[in-house]
Amino acid sequence: MTWQAEHGRHDLPWQQTRDPYRVWLSEIMLQQTRVETVIPYYQRFLERFPRIADLAAAPQEAVLGLWSGLGYYARARNLHAAAQAVVAEHGGQFPRSAAEIAGLPGIGRSTAAAIAAFCFDERVPILDGNVKRVLCRAFGIEGFPGERAVEQRLWALAGELLPPAGVGRYIQAQMDLGATLCTRSNPACTRCPLADGCVALRDGRTAELPTARPRKTPPRRASSMVVIRADGAVLLERRPPAGIWGGLLALPESGARDVADWVGAYLGIKPGAPVALPALTHAFTHFVLDIQPWLVELDAPPTAVHDGTWYWQNLDQLAEAPLPTPVRAILNALPPPAGRV
Structure with missing residues (x-):
């Protein structure tokens, strides 16, 4: 958290708000998509749909049109459906707990936790790709993180590591660490605040951890x-x-x-x-x-x-x-x- 305060990312558009609509939109867009690609889409989306009620009232075709080129279009369909659910079932007010948020279409456990932590200070862990990579390297966790047993172990560890306070800053620190230093290739270990205790760095295994997905030739x-x-x-x-x-x-x-x-x-x-x-x-x-x-x-x-x-x-x-x-x-x-x- 100390590292994040000095070296983390602070100027991304969705970091300047605690509005759950805007945080949610950024989290969905950032799934499997690079930050620099997301920013113009995020800005155009909010210009067209500044409130969740505007998104809920829009025809799906308009939502898909703004999403065109961002890929993984189920995200856009679920985004639209979730906005309609917030209006119809929650009076237009975004749910405040991770458990309730995860009940909306297209919102998984990690995304729900990020929204709840950033916007409502709920003390819950997240486990996106960046956090999985940081934890696997720092603690030397073997196995493909997408396998159920490995993922369950990572969830348990992520929960144990939560600080007693400041969970939003802590989660942002995890994300920033994975996105800027503990990258998939060529990690900047010499600048990492976890370097002294990192198992992967100690054992020369930063290129091996996390364990890669078993390779299959796609049809x-x-x-x-x-x-x-x-x-x-x-x-x-x-x-x-x-x-x-x-x-x-x-x-x-x-x-x-x-x-x-x-x-x-x-x-x-x-x-x-x-x-x-x-x-x-x-x-x-x-x-x-x-x-x-x-x-x-x-x-x-x-x-x-x-x-x-x-x-x-x-x-x-x-x-x-x-x-x-x-x-x-x-x-x-x-x-x-x-x-x-």
Whole structure:
């Protein structure tokens, strides 16, 4: 805590408030995402939804649009659902205890504890990735931290180490230590306040601890995505609420069918020859997706599309459209229509 007061981070936007809405938003955005990436998203989100009631009242599409590019979109859907639960079930007031907070959609034990500690001074431990790394190295804890037995041991240790007072500063110190000194690679051990008692440093095992996740070769999947363009717009499909890219607008996929045959069957027209666009690869947590995009040009949008989940999206209005990152990349790289420069 003494180290944090002098060397920790003090100027992040969410550190200047004890408003649980703002702290919660930052904690969700920071899950598996770097601070420098989160800051502009955080600021734009609060400009659009300055209060939790504003977020609760917004359509999910608007929430996903602002989240577009941040990834792990279930976070945004759960954020929206949790805001609605706070308004409907808690009178618009954020719950004050970690146990109650953890009952909201998409909020796990560690995130709930961080909110309760920072905003309401509840004496509870957290166990995010930074804290797991610090504890595994400092105490020489073996085993992958994601395994249940190892995680339970870390939770117990994190609870035992809590100071009698100042828990918010202590938790911030843990986070800062892992984020700035006890980093995954090349930790700055010579500047660490725990160096004298660190087991990993003593035994020369900072590169080995924490134990890495058992390596598995992720499976690969292939997808043919179809860009149907007409009058400066493209045809997009609203994905189902659950699953990959749930609730986002994505390019339709032709599956194993011939692209021209698929377009003809779904739109009831005979398109020109599809043009192959540059292929790209997108890595998810559990698999890798190889994408082959195809461009189909139409003179004008058909009068009808397959069903109510399809939308014509103007290409000059992509900024806040709720698009997955690879779809946005494909659309931003489209060549101009034939005959234009």
